[in-house]
Amino acid sequence: MYMIESGNVAAATGVQLARTQVIAAYPITPQTPLTEKLSEFVESGVLDAQYIPVESEHSAMAVCIAASTAGARAFTATSANGLLYMHEQLHWAVGARLPLVMCVANRGVGAPWTVWNDQQDSMSQRDVGWIQLYANDHQQIIDTTIKAFRLAQTVSIPVMVCYDGYLLSHTYMPFDKPDQEKVDAFLPPFTPRHFLDPEDPGNFNTVTLPDIRPGVDGTIEPGYMEIRHNLHQELREAIEVYQEIDREYQEQFGRGGTPLVEEYRCDDADYVAVCIGSLSYQFRDVIDLMREKGAKVGVMGIQMYRPFPDQAIVAALADRKGVIVFEKALSYGNQGPLYGDIKSALYSCEKKPALSNYILGLGGREIKTSQLIDALTEACAGQAAEDAPRWIGLKL
Amino acid sequence: MAPKEFCKMLSRSKPGPGDGGKTGSWRVLRPVIDLEKCIPAKKNKKACFTCWLYCPDSVVSKTVPPSINLEYCKGCGICAEECPAGAIEMVDESSFIVEDK
Amino acid sequence: MRKDIIEIRWHGRGGQGAITAAKIVANAAFVSGYKGVVMAPTFGTERRGAPVFTSLKISKQKIYDLSPITTPDMVVVLDHSLLEEVNVVDGLKDDGLVILNGPKPASEYSFAGARVAVADVTSCGVQAGLPPGIVNSGIIGAFSKATGLVELDLLVTAIKDEFVGKKPELNAKAAEITYENTFIGDI
Numbered sequence: 001m002y003m004i005e006s007g008n009v010a011a012a013t014g015v016q017l018a019r020t021q022v023i024a025a026y027p028i029t030p031q032t033p034l035t036e037k038l039s040e041f042v043e044s045g046v047l048d049a050q051y052i053p054v055e056s057e058h059s060a061m062a063v064c065i066a067a068s069t070a071g072a073r074a075f076t077a078t079s080a081n082g083l084l085y086m087h088e089q090l091h092w093a094v095g096a097r098l099p100l101v102m103c104v105a106n107r108g109v110g111a112p113w114t115v116w117n118d119q120q121d122s123m124s125q126r127d128v129g130w131i132q133l134y135a136n137d138h139q140q141i142i143d144t145t146i147k148a149f150r151l152a153q154t155v156s157i158p159v160m161v162c163y164d165g166y167l168l169s170h171t172y173m174p175f176d177k178p179d180q181e182k183v184d185a186f187l188p189p190f191t192p193r194h195f196l197d198p199e200d201p202g203n204f205n206t207v208t209l210p211d212i213r214p215g216v217d218g219t220i221e222p223g224y225m226e227i228r229h230n231l232h233q234e235l236r237e238a239i240e241v242y243q244e245i246d247r248e249y250q251e252q253f254g255r256g257g258t259p260l261v262e263e264y265r266c267d268d269a270d271y272v273a274v275c276i277g278s279l280s281y282q283f284r285d286v287i288d289l290m291r292e293k294g295a296k297v298g299v300m301g302i303q304m305y306r307p308f309p310d311q312a313i314v315a316a317l318a319d320r321k322g323v324i325v326f327e328k329a330l331s332y333g334n335q336g337p338l339y340g341d342i343k344s345a346l347y348s349c350e351k352k353p354a355l356s357n358y359i360l361g362l363g364g365r366e367i368k369t370s371q372l373i374d375a376l377t378e379a380c381a382g383q384a385a386e387d388a389p390r391w392i393g394l395k396l
Numbered sequence: 397m398a399p400k401e402f403c404k405m406l407s408r409s410k411p412g413p414g415d416g417g418k419t420g421s422w423r424v425l426r427p428v429i430d431l432e433k434c435i436p437a438k439k440n441k442k443a444c445f446t447c448w449l450y451c452p453d454s455v456v457s458k459t460v461p462p463s464i465n466l467e468y469c470k471g472c473g474i475c476a477e478e479c480p481a482g483a484i485e486m487v488d489e490s491s492f493i494v495e496d497k
Numbered sequence: 498m499r500k501d502i503i504e505i506r507w508h509g510r511g512g513q514g515a516i517t518a519a520k521i522v523a524n525a526a527f528v529s530g531y532k533g534v535v536m537a538p539t540f541g542t543e544r545r546g547a548p549v550f551t552s553l554k555i556s557k558q559k560i561y562d563l564s565p566i567t568t569p570d571m572v573v574v575l576d577h578s579l580l581e582e583v584n585v586v587d588g589l590k591d592d593g594l595v596i597l598n599g600p601k602p603a604s605e606y607s608f609a610g611a612r613v614a615v616a617d618v619t620s621c622g623v624q625a626g627l628p629p630g631i632v633n634s635g636i637i638g639a640f641s642k643a644t645g646l647v648e649l650d651l652l653v654t655a656i657k658d659e660f661v662g663k664k665p666e667l668n669a670k671a672a673e674i675t676y677e678n679t680f681i682g683d684i
Contacts, residue, residue, distance in 0.1 A: 004524050004534060029542075097403045116540060156403035166540040167563045172520055173535050174527050194406055201411050208407040215409065222405045230405035237400070281561040285499060364540060366564060 001177045007168035010138040010175055011077070011103045011161070012037035014145030016047045017183040018101075021072040021190075024052040024063035028082040029115045030165035031105040035077060057082040061089035061102075068098035069204065071195035073149065075100070079165055080107035080114075080121045087125065090158075094129035094231065096205050099152035099190070100159070102130075103145065106277065106328075107165040108363040116364020117165040119276060123305075123329035123337050129231055131159040131238055132306040136262070136281045138175040140303075141168065143255055146178070150187050150245050155238045157231070164278045166364070178253055186252050235307045242304060260309035261316055262301040265291060269298030270321040271380045276302045276338060279326060279367065286372045295380060302338065310345040317346060322354040324379040326372075327389075328361045335389050354382065360392035367393065411454040419453070423471030425486035427464055433483035437461035447475035447484060502533070503646065504566040505553040508585050509575035512545040514633030517659060518575070519553045521637055525647045525655040526555045533560035540565075548583050555646075573640055574598060575618075575632050586611055596643045596679075598632050603682030614643030616679040618671075625671035627664065634660065634668035638675030649676055 005013075012034050015023070023042065025035040041047035050067075054060045060076045067074040078086065083104055093100055104122045108114040122132060133148060135141040141163050148159040163169065194204070208224045215221040222230070239260065246259035262280065265287050266272055273283055280301025290297050300316055317323050323346070327336035334340065339357040346352055356379045361367045371392050431437040435444035440460060447464075448456040455465040456475060464475075476484040505522075509515030516538050523534045533556035539549045552566040568588045577599035579585060586595060586608045593611045598618035606613050618635035625635070634656050641649045649672070656672055657665040 002527070004520065004527060004536075097406055115542065154402065167537075170540065171535060171537040171563055172523060173560075174532075193403060194408065203409045203411070205407045206409060217410065221409070222407075224407075227405045227407055234402050234404070237402075241400075278563055282563065284561045368564070369562060 001179075002174050003177055004172050004174045005138070006033060006170055006172050007138050007141050007163055008032075008034035008105065008170070009037050010141040011145055011163070012041065013177055014142040015075050015101075015103075016041050017142075017178060017180060018075075018146055018149045018187055019073065019184070019189070020047065020049050020075045020101075020149075022050045022052065022064065022067035022074040023076065024054050024060045024067070024074070025076045025078070026054055026057050026060050026082060028057070028079045030107055030117075030169040031077045031079045031082070031103070033169070034103060034105065038075075057085040058089055061086045061093060064100050064102075065089060065093050065096065065098060068093075068100055068192075069096065069196050071190070071192045073099075073153075073190040075102065077103040077105070079105045080109050083121045083125060084109060087128070090125060090128045090130060092205075093158050095227075097156040097194070097231070098158055099149075099156055099192075101145065101148045101152055102158065102160050104160055104162040105165040105169040106162055114363040115165075117167050118328035118362045118364070119162070119164075120329045120362070122160060122162045125160070126306050126337060129157070129235065130306065131155075131157055131235070131242075131304070133159060133161050133242075133304055134277050134302065135161060135163045135168070136278050136301055136303075138168065138173050139255065142175055142177065143249065143253070144303075146183055146187060147242075147245055147249055147256075149190075151238065151242050153190050153192075154245065155234055155241055156193070157235060157238060162277070167278045176255075182252055186249065239304070239307050239309050239312075258301075258303055260302075260304045260312040262303055263316060264299045264301075266298030266300055266316065268296055270296040271298075271324065271376070272317060272320050272322075273297065273299045273324050273326060273372075273376055274302065274317070274338070274342060275299070275326040276305060277328070279328065279361070282367065282369070283326075283372060286369055286376065289369075290373060290376065295377070297376060297380065305338070308341055308345070310341075313342060313345050314349060317342070317353060318349045319351060320353040322356070322379060322382075324356050324358065324376060326358045326360060326375070326392075328359075330359055330362075330389070335387065339389065356386065357389040358392050359389045365393050418467055419470045420465075420467045423466075423469060423489055425471045425473060426466065426489050426492060427469065427471065427473070427475050427484050428487050429462065429464070430483045430485065431461055433481045434461055434479075435481050435483070437483075444480065446478050446480055450474050450478045499556070499560075499562075501558055502554050502556040502560060503571075504569045505555070506566045506569040506572045506585075507551040507553060507575070508572060508579050508583060509549055509551075509633070510545075510579070511543050511547045511549050513575050514631075515549060515551050515573075515575055518573075518633040518636055519551045521634075521652065521655045521659050522640060522647065523553060523555070524658070525651040528655070529647050529651050531555040531557060533558050535560045535563060537563055537565060548579055550583075569593065571596065571644060573636060575636055577601075594643060596636070596639050598636055598639070603680045606682070613682040614639060614679055615682065616642075616675045618675050621675040621678055622671045625674050626667045627671055631668070631671070635671040635675040638672035638677075639679040641672075642676045642679040643681060649673070 250256035571594040
């Protein structure tokens with residue numbers, strides 16, 4: 001069934017179709033309409049869940065951790081400083097291997113205070129161990145949210161579904177709402193392997209010694225380092241698992257096929273622009289215009305950022321003349337985080353593409369198609385192949 | 397999809413005596429239950445068990461009367477602190493050593 | 498930049514329902530075969546009574562550019578008092594169209610060569626039985642008459658769907674009355 005609604009409502013509808021059991025969230029712009037919609041769903045009975053109001057994002061994540069530890073399918077959502085306030089609990093949720101799903105409506109972080117879009121919030125959480133998926137439009141928001149629940153419970157790792165604040169969260173566009181029965185078949189009820197069970201008491205994640213040790217029944221229990229190594233290994237394996245989940249989703253719903261990266265007119269492209277989120281879609285018009293003038297360019301959107309699908313990225317970018325990374329985030333004092341990751345992935349290539357990095361759209365600064373054309377044209381002419389990022393639209 | 401096991405490692409510990417070895421030797425004070433005051437002992441049925449609930453090392457049995465596994469009890473005194481009937485007294489361990497002699 | 502996209506900018510005041518009006522048109526346009534429909538409100542804090550605008554882009558193809566409209570094909574003005582505060586024709590394309598809720602005849606308004614369609618939506622709403630000041634359903638009738646982009650029937654259906662529980666019949670009637678009372682001025 002098609003509906004025309006905001007990106008936040010697309011996300012809320014995905015959470016409802018996933019039959020989420022516990023929701024705890026603290027409202028923050030531009031995520032607020034998502035949580036308002038979910039509380040409406042719970043109030044009206046459309047969604048049979050506990051909606052737990054909390055006094056902060058830290059508490060929201062703590063409640064989700066508790067609910068998930070008790071075996072419930074739990075969800076939260078946030079933006080910007082709210083996400084940063086959760087940081088400590090994000091580490092806990094993933095270390096405890098809880099299959100939470102969280103939507104992040106991407107917003108710049110203060111100071112200075114901003115409510116508008118960039119991706120500094122989620123990019124600054126890239127190292128906590130959560131899986132990070134990015135959606136480019138409303139259809140991808142609802143589909144990715146449903147797939148995220150399946151992925152999270154398959155690999156026991158929490159998943160962040162990120163989408164651009166305002167640009168997607170508050171913009172209305174048509175999308176298909178999948179049938180409940182089909183979602184139920186795709187996403188069976190959550191049966192946790194490990195959960196707090198009064199019939200089988202145990203402690204989770206208490207002080208874990210530096211070395212392995214015999215447990216109470218004599219079996220060897222892993223130490224902190226083994227547990228962390230296992231998390232990393234299984235995160236790497238999650239790349240393939242998500243591809244399989246996406247394939248199955250595509251069979252059931254007819255959409256998907258780009259779980260890791262989404263390429264547009266890249267087949268014969270000499271130069272490929274790389275970015276994350278709705279910008280990769282805005283770029284399509286740029287690519288079309290430049291193609292009309294004979295430039296062999298394409299754009300690639302990163303859909304899974306963590307774990308980093310480096311093999312897919314190398315396969316897509318290895319033999320290009322140039323790769324131009326456009327980012328709405330910065331590793332301050334260094335360069336764009338995605339740029340650093342892509343550069344590192346391409347290091348092993350025999351023939352390395354020329355690389356350049358552009359920073360744009362911070363704090364909601366408008367990104368004009370003409371600016372993208374200029375930057376891409378400049379980079380294609382080899383005028384930007386340097387390591388320091390260039391800034392687009394800066395008014396100095 | 398080929399079923400594959402995930403979350404192979406997790407920090408979990410089961411309750412029960414012995415996770416830190418035979419810790420009974422650590423004890424300075426020994427909990428002694430006064431069966432005249434102990435609620436399940438007095439009622440002669442399963443009741444209260446606050447000591448069982450609070451013991452961090454699970455060395456108190458959920459029996460009538462409750463008993464304490466001294467091979468593992470570290471003598472922390474939480475049971476004595478929590479007992480609503482004041483039935484548990486922490487007694488200097490050295491007095492028992494004299495007795496044993 | 499894409500020539501297939503029709504850009505419609507809606508000017509109103511916070512709380513007046515410009516977003517709802519644009520959303521209703523988006524729904525009806527989608528049903529009538531426009532596969533690409535993107536409606537983007539002013540990004541930022543919402544303040545009741547302050548001038549706001551909403552961008553609606555429609556096309557037969559999917560739309561990828563979500564940036565606000567800067568060169569509209571048409572602008573819809575829900576409140577003629579905005580004309581004193583906002584340059585509603587900013588960036589309006591040559592031979593663009595202004596659809597205005599105003600009490601005066603079309604000949605009284607002039608927008609540097611733009612075509613003008615005027616309806617007294619406020620009065621039409623009252624005539625339909627709505628409380629005074631409800632204009633976001635009525636203006637849709639004026640939009641349909643002036644542009645011919647989406648048929649009134651589809652718009653009326655979309656109005657009834659959107660206003661479920663909020664006087665759907667009266668809002669639909671307001672659009673129909675406004676449709677009949679929309680006057681298109683000479684250039």
